[in-house]
Amino acid sequence: MKWFKFIVYLGLLFLLTGCWDRTELSNVSIVTGMAVDKGESFKYRLTIETTEAREMSYQTAVGLAPSTVSSIEGNNIGELTQKFNIINATRPIYSHTRVLVLSEEIVREGLLEFMDFFDRNREIRGDFAIVIARGSNAGDILKVNNMYKKSPSLKLFTQVNTMQKDWGGAPDVNLNDYTRITNSYGQAPVLPAVKLVGDPKKGGNTENMKSIDPESEIVIDSMGVIKLGKLAGYTSLYEVRDMLFVQNKIKTTEITSSCNNGKGKIGYYITNSKTNVIAKEINGTPNFHIKIKTEGNLDGTECYQNLSNPYAYKEFEESINKKMEKEIKEFVQRTKEELNADVFGLGEFLREQDYKHFKKYKDTWDDGYAKAKIHVSFNAEIKRAGLRKNRYILK
Template identity: 80%
Template sequence: MKLLKGLSCLFLLIFLTGCWDRRELGDVSIVTGMAVDKGETFKYKLTIETTEAREMSYQTAAGLAPSTVSSLEGNNIGELTSKFNIMNATHPVYSHTRVLVISEEIVEDGLLEFMDFFDRNREIRDDFAIVVARGSDAGDILKVNNMYKKSPSLKLFTQLNTMQKEWGGAPDIRLNDYTRIYISYGQAPVLPAIKLVGDPKKGGNIENLKSEDPESEIDLHSMAVLKLGKLAGYASMNEVRDMLFVQNKIKSTEITSNCTKGKFGYSITNSKTKVTAKELNGIPHFYIKIKTEGTLDGTECVQDFKNPYAFEGLEESINKKMETEIKEFFHKTKEEFNADVFGLGELLREQDYKHFKKYKDTWDDGYAKAQIHITFNSEIKRSGLRKDRYIMK
């Protein structure tokens, strides 16, 4: 009887197989980037970048445009994504989107209701990067090609990842991160901010791919801080790194500090942060201990590095510099943004929920009076390949 049932199930599987939603490769175009601006006639202007697979490969490239950029205006982003066949011959596939660019104007006016569409849509993945375009239309960002990555979206996605891993100048924010932080009670969302340098009209020319000095390029510029769905202000690249130190997200970076005779570089190879959160006498306190290890990376100092205690003065200089720098950014987030970009409220919720309950809907008040205690501990493990300074005089 069991054998009969098993054979029946296998037989039924024959009728359940199929490709009802199959599309031929020649009938689709892969969307790698999207951009949202304010429309001239309607609420939004949506721009998409679709890539040409043959031009993306050096073996099959014929020197034509590696991607195509199209724009439509409307009042609903979801409707616009399904209307691009007005101008395109193939069906756009959004599952490979790597970057969403939002114009500064959209963020300033708080017109971010369309983010619900991206979070809800089953076709679009939740692991693409979100950036804010400063001083230019978001759609123009998708028109600036580059020799390294022919697709502007793919180049920008790689650029963000590399910057975050190697120096810590860009927050690692994907759609799922943005959604989680936006609905949290104890953290304000942030987004990387980029800037178009040069002539945007020349950014899409094939010559821009071939030039050693491109006439147009996209630079990582700063970090946008959002408060209640609107732009609260911008943080510098160094301040982005300060935030990532507190969040224990620094993988590697380089710090320049002072000594008695000049400056020196400290290359961090390992960083670990521990935050203890608790409320004392009605005041939230956060004890932040940052411990780093690294190597000496270029110096103008005259210490004898053969001396086992030679690094102590340098380490003290690094510690004072970073403690001051991080405290100044904390002050800025309180005075200018009134927003907890570090996520300290979430840590208080996890570690001291009994006292956090009263701040559940008013964490801004708790953050405004919070006391921050920073301890930065640097340890120079090695002086590199050389003990003595290159020039001793």
Template identity: 40%
Template sequence: MKKIGVFLCILNCLFLLTGCWDRKELSEIKVVAGMAIDKGENAKYKVTVEALNAAELNTQSASGNAPTLVEGIEGDSISEITHLFNEYYAQLLIFSHMKVLVISEEIASAGRLDFIDFLERNREIRDDFNIIIAKDGKAEDILKIAAHYRKASSLKISPQLDHLLEDWGGDPGMSIINFISELNLEGKEPVLAAVRLKGDVEKGMSTENIRKVTPDAIVEVDSLAIFKNSKLAGFLSLEDSRNYLWIRNDVKTTSLSIECEKGDFSAIRVAESQTEVTSKWKNNKPSIHVGIKAEGYIEGTQCYKSVEELGTIEKYEQLVNKTFSKKIADTITNVQRQYEADIFGFGEVMRRQDYHAFMKVKDKWDKEFAKADVKVDVDFVLRRSGIRSKSFLTETEK
């Protein structure tokens, strides 16, 4: 009996001490930070990857060499291409830490998005990377720009998008699972953030780009890409992107500029916000109401110098309500007229709130959305005025 116990103990230890069957030594792998999809010249796709040179990302071991290696291969299948990169790289590419997927405007406009099936199926690729559209240029160029922050373009773009969403609103934060879901969703069209390369791509590829106070090239968040019927339909401005997020209840904090007197503006910081949308069938067309409740404080002012004066706070609140009710309504109207694409999910809301009415028009919802009555009401409450109640401008005018 004692021998059996010893045998079982040894057997248990063997199971605990077994290694991973698919392990790879660190010296044998290279981490991919970003992937770009362009139209190939001689094939369906051109896939470009940005692979990190780990030694150059470490301040203690950096020697001034290129922080990343960027190469591209053409082919008809994204899956096959990803296994061919040892044409260029000596190490095995690992995609599990990918931060950015860049899709060219040309590919998105043609609706060639079937490669997403591979990205969703692949067990090594996580669902935590940003998907963006490269506007007015090649997707591969976005990955070639040496950046001040962490030196790699992908490692700069990913937090850039996250911080923009957190601090102002401008990136829809679309994961690949959500994007696929919205491509197939009744009553909602998907959107993605769009970026643009500003400057000279050839100069931006050099490590000298990092050493300059004003870089020769930089990647900027430009706008919001609208999809319709699985194809890129057009773009909205960055401010419209913020309005889109506000309607979707995805704005965390943001800053507003309101014209309080002709040529004079005040800055308002929104600290909290809550959006409720109702959508129902009324008078033979959709009737949509967007109600936004928000609160915040004054960040700076060029008029209404003292909030202690009776009625000043109410003036600020009324200005915010009037100004941004109109701006958000204008964004919706623009999308209705120009694209007839319900990116806001009003159809999805109607499906939940007025199911039978929506099912009658779901096959032509975009047409119905285009003629919908939409009302936007912003209810803003000013909680405080910063650390002072009077502007210094009041004192200098005396």
């Protein structure tokens, strides 16, 4: 029995010999961001940002650049990712990519065939954010460093996610989402759009991180709507939030509405939001009933109502409901007439709830969406008035 155990343990030793494909950290570069522009001599210009681990930590940083940005041109993105040793001394590792930036020109002309490479590649994970660089080269977005995270890619990834969670002004779209929506029959893909404010050359200077008023920074500007693989147009940040309300993706946000007399504003901070969409075709016309129910707190008021009176809150709620219903309906109409794209994914609701009638729209949902009747109801409930019960403004 002892010899049997000895032979088993000896055999297990061969399974604990280490990683056969290990790579030393000193021989690789960690890529945190990628950007694609149109090339001057070739079809594409690929830019990557690689980070310097020692400069990313405040304990080991010595004041050098926290990351390096490199660019090369070619006709195939897959080949370009393997050719960066033309510039770099170490092998790029793409598994930690956080952001993919696409130039407005690339998206507008529909040169997005390379997205198939990202979807198929085993090394690249599908959880990175995709954004459009509006009004500038995509590569320049990766050159604007900042105090937070130090790396432009890591900062932008966090910025997009935080904007979506805290206010709802940016769609949280990663590669997996983009691929799924692109291949769906009842929804048009969207991507957040960012703008470079200031001088991109100064943005790459380490002094930009040390200034309380940076000379260059990246801001979330809008949302791009993709139709048939090309950019169809942009929406405002408020319209992005309207879309997220319909999609039941609002975590928290702040709505500003007017007092009943039109003088002054009230703030409504939403702490909970729930959306229910009922989809059904009636007499040959797709019908959608979108019911949005929210709960939140009174977050400041300039109105003169007596807050000890419960009817005052009802008036506030009616003002908020009227404003949001009007806003969402106007955006729905714009998506029909100007963009001709179902960014809400209502076609997917119809497919799930009434597939019998959706089948005829399988390849022509744009026609079904154009004639669809969409009803919106918004229900706001103010649960708390904050720390102050009485009015701050007395009159």
